[in-house]
Amino acid sequence: MTRRVMRSRDPPAVVYACHCTESQKPTGSAFPDGAAFPNRNINPGTLDDPSWLTQTTHFWTRRAQKWVVIPEDAVRCETQPATLSWVSHGGLRVSR
Numbered sequence: 001m002t003r004r005v006m007r008s009r010d011p012p013a014v015v016y017a018c019h020c021t022e023s024q025k026p027t028g029s030a031f032p033d034g035a036a037f038p039n040r041n042i043n044p045g046t047l048d049d050p051s052w053l054t055q056t057t058h059f060w061t062r063r064a065q066k067w068v069v070i071p072e073d074a075v076r077c078e079t080q081p082a083t084l085s086w087v088s089h090g091g092l093r094v095s096r
Helices: 021-027
Strands: 014-018 033-037 040-042 057-059 075-077
Touching: none
Parallel strands: 014 057, 057 075
Antiparallel strands: 014 033, 033 040
């Protein structure tokens, strides 16, 4: 098995959680998450140590599970954000 190593001197532009039902079903997760770095978007769970990342943006919050607690200081979008400028080209599948 080949192991990919990603290094970045820059922090991610955003660490997000998507609460849409289209993402919940295939992943078996209440909120698949991701981190948008300058040239790549990744799933934080693929990192050796994701403990330094904090989700700062939550979208499709109107579909969030009732037991999910979204921090008060997080950016919240009830549906799809109007802009995904923090997403590198082709790096994120967006469910609508």
